[in-house]
Amino acid sequence: MAKLTIAQALNAALAQALEADDSVIVLGEDVGKDGGVFRITDGLLDRFGKDRVIDTPLAESGIVGTSVGLAIAGMKPVAEIQFLGFIYETMDQIASQASRVRFRSLGRYSAPMVIRTPYGGGVKAPEIHSDSLEALFTHTPGIKVVTPSNPYDAKGLLLAAIDDPDPVLFLEPMRLYRAFRDEVPDEPYRVQLGRANVVREGADITLIGWGPSVPLLKAAADDLAARYDVSAEVIDLMTLTPLDEETIVESVKRTQRAVVVHEAVRTSGFGGEIAAVIQEKAFLYLEAPIFRVTGYDTPYPTTMFEDLWLPDTTQVVATALDAIRY
Amino acid sequence: MAKLTIAQALNAALAQALEADDSVIVLGEDVGKDGGVFRITDGLLDRFGKDRVIDTPLAESGIVGTSVGLAIAGMKPVAEIQFLGFIYETMDQIASQASRVRFRSLGRYSAPMVIRTPYGGGVKAPEIHSDSLEALFTHTPGIKVVTPSNPYDAKGLLLAAIDDPDPVLFLEPMRLYRAFRDEVPDEPYRVQLGRANVVREGADITLIGWGPSVPLLKAAADDLAARYDVSAEVIDLMTLTPLDEETIVESVKRTQRAVVVHEAVRTSGFGGEIAAVIQEKAFLYLEAPIFRVTGYDTPYPTTMFEDLWLPDTTQVVATALDAIRY
Amino acid sequence: MGEASELFPLIVRMDEEGELVGDLGLLSKQDLVDIYREMRLLRAFDERAWNLQRQGVIGTYAPYKGQEAAQLGATKPLHESDWLVPTYRDWAAGYVRGVPVTHGLFFSKGHPRVGDVPKSAKVLPAQVVIGAQTLHGVGVAWATKLRNENAATIVTFGDGSTSEGDVHEAMNFASVFSVPLIFFCENNQWAISVPIERQMRAKTIAQRALAYDMEGFRVDGNDYVAVYNLVSELADRARRGEGPFLVEAVTYRLGAHTTADDPSKYRVVADEERWAKRDPIARLEKFLLRESLIDEERILAVDAAAKEWVDEVLADFKAELSISSSVLFQNVYAEMPQSLANQFDHYQKRAKEVRA
């Protein structure tokens, strides 16, 4: 067991997947020689060779579209899109192609593949590089959407995603790549897709988030406990689709209040869906509206303004208190 | 004043816009000689010539991307995407380009353009042709999303969209193109963007929808009145972004119950956003959860199953009664 | 350099009068008798499908009439281990590979069985997003290469498709990774109402190959002999690792774009008539008659066989129409998630009510 960052944990998962199964290949822009712009694929080319770890031309639809064909014909492509903001180029290949192979072929074919991509703000990147677009894919049947928030889950979820018989969009919170280390087992292991994680138990309110927001939620829970004697439960969704409604709804039935946090712009973000589900399934338990703490309805700002644009702990705490005092 | 279908009203609006302003051009696949696969641009090529009504190559990103440049340099492109399902090809040009021209240039440039596209099911079209993807764009700051449900609004909203200083995605419910006729003034007129329409007043529940669902809501309201003595208010959103929250929230504060209806798949559909907004702004007024009647979380089915897959009046009535009896 | 097109002279072996202007190559005269029969059967099916739509039995149908030589020439040379990644108009091509031609009817009927391609056929189900399948073709070919499967893949697409960005990305990926793929463009001159001259300024599609240092070929797509021999050679070379290749098969959409389309809005009868004379079946018939490989009697026998076969096909079609709505919910993911299972229950309850 070693202490690894998320970046290292992901690298270890990829190496083990490549090691275990000849049909696994890694492809994308700069994933080979360069080891990826975030070094997530560092060293893999040297170890597995250029037929397994492939620098592609600069064409996102090409990367995803060829991966669909590769997957149908028996390979297990793990494709990297350099930043989630460039996923727009691949929307057709993801939403109308990869996600429908099984459906379109009445189950004869499938496209088990993983699309890995960093996302989220806070690292002072240029425009389009920090956008959170997960909601577009939670609106897309046939693909799973997964996002870890710590090194342990990162490795286990990525290995589970590679095993999965369906396409998985695997969102990596880039701000957390090297933010901290955790104990990560050396051997391969899986963290099951489709399950949310109650990372902190609490009685007064449920704070719900994923990926880059999870550390915020934990800090907010600490602060709520320390300064306001509020006991907050924290749920890390980990898998956005298929959503673990049960864990969420059961929690809110107990706490009777919830705040959902995401970096994506507010309108039609996945937070809206979660609020809609909770109020539908736990209406009679609710003591306050489900509040959302989110990005504003503007394009992600040039980085000068990003710190204030992004949700922060203060805001989560204040919103939780609004719910408590409602 | 003549009795026109939505298709005719749209055709009239385009003709009047082309007539009134030399910078307006219409472009897209098959919009010229063929007059559009739904004949919405019929006769325009003959009348305005091939510099104003332009058959483009088969490339959606090309259509939208060149329109961005055309708009920046002073033209007013009205682009057609043949079916909303093919909008995926243009996501980058819509979401990262058209929608950001003003933002990116600190207001120096803008991209006033309209992207017209038919959407919605019920016409037995092949796969991808019936998908409702409006939620992807309500999650995109910088573009407006507009959708009429009748001939009068179709003409007035389209003329307003063409006037608008910002890019507008104009969604045309294809099932309604020729479903019925309404009185439509001959002269040009505008229906203001950003305003929802209370198409029927009621006291017991608010039914909310847009585009192809509006006739369902009206039928459901009739049925609720006739058979269950329930007085339903019906709101046709017309503009999805920017959303007329006030009209919705005021209505639900009065009726204390709401059902949102859309054809798009349920998860992360725009209905979730509306439910989230209502419960946030009118929590203490609510007597029941906001229910959603939507498509299922599957790809739009091959047409054999579409009638049952789509929301129908029976379902809206049943759901409204669930809310009433909650 | 307006003359890039001159690098790609049209390859013809049998002209529209049914005269051989080259040799038969890998084909025997008997092969041509067989292929004539098969094309006639497929033509009869296509025409019947058109009528079925007119009678309201099926929905929108996209006829392949006129493109039989291209579709059969592209697929007959394939081995069992080769793959076909077709465009949505290629029911004749699919048929050659073992996909029941009824799938064309399922497609137009909006019936899920359209996707139920026998796995042994090594054919992907048709998809409608123009050009998107070319990338799948590259991926499939690449997979066979990575797995040393010694297989060729052929991906088909229309002239209009060549304008899509995906097709460019496909050709670039294919050439960079030297995959064993044939890009087979059925240039039927039209993309719905847009003629090839408005689709591009280039005079040929074959010359697109120059952009990728790929070998390109322009072949008379209504000449089965030419298409078959070219594709045979290229498939062999692809299996030997010399791909990818681009083939432009010059043909013509004799019918409407689909049953929902009215070509009189955008094209002139003279043009249609000119191309009708180049019909791939007619020229084969002329050849076979001249060579006394068939006679009028034999032609009548083929007529009868075609009718019979189409009747059988329709019987199969009708027999296979019944299908459970569960396919809708079962094939979204390998395992149905709980929330979708709940939705399925809801759907089934509604279905029951409607039936009641």
Added chain:
Amino acid sequence: MGEASELFPLIVRMDEEGELVGDLGLLSKQDLVDIYREMRLLRAFDERAWNLQRQGVIGTYAPYKGQEAAQLGATKPLHESDWLVPTYRDWAAGYVRGVPVTHGLFFSKGHPRVGDVPKSAKVLPAQVVIGAQTLHGVGVAWATKLRNENAATIVTFGDGSTSEGDVHEAMNFASVFSVPLIFFCENNQWAISVPIERQMRAKTIAQRALAYDMEGFRVDGNDYVAVYNLVSELADRARRGEGPFLVEAVTYRLGAHTTADDPSKYRVVADEERWAKRDPIARLEKFLLRESLIDEERILAVDAAAKEWVDEVLADFKAELSISSSVLFQNVYAEMPQSLANQFDHYQKRAKEVRA
């Protein structure tokens, strides 16, 4: 046909030794003195920006070092009514058109003023989605054509960009509608870590023109004289309605991809050294020295002027840093919708709290 590249011999007028192998064309010797000075200033700026990033004053910066001749050669010939649609590395090109070079710093600082291009400059703000701007270039050129503005547009993009579908769609649209546009590719050999040989199998980018029956040219992008003369001629021809054109300017990214990149991971020093010898400024200097158009003293004066100019630029930069966060909310739509106005209030309250 592996020889498409041979149709596009490299156009050179001044070789890397500063020897004229062609004539100066439209340029005078004095022009070269001026351009030498300007390139030196811009080089000094680029190097300073690199250092500023190292000092933490600005964020990630993408240097244009080595591409000055290409960028200046592409823009100096333009008229006031012409348009430039640049790629994100083109601060030198923008500068020629009247966009303050500080915009390169605003960009790397994540400062909204990067988009505040003077309208008179007729330059679109840089955007980062590789290749997307080529379609905007087509649209802008098309608009000037529809409005009879007698203007040329030049759109710049990198070698890596040519793999994107958008670039293909742009070239096809441009040629179909004969727009007055120059596609100007700065082939600097690298797309981050991917060399041009892995980006495509074709040996040149110029040959892509063959796919569209467009005229293509391959020019030494480190030779200002060659680039300037070529673009002058093509811009004239574009204004006369003969466009579009494709120009491949063969150059080299002397620096890293950005300040966040480490080229030693993927390229060899020998290669960098070889290209350093072809530096566009060095060759001009050799020429000017040999022709006695400058001397060592003059070079020192340029050094000093460059330093002074860069200091001034930085002063401007610092003076312009302050900006209201309202730009964030005000420029989403022409008119701020109510819900966004509420969000702006919320933002402002938070901003106040944070400051407090």
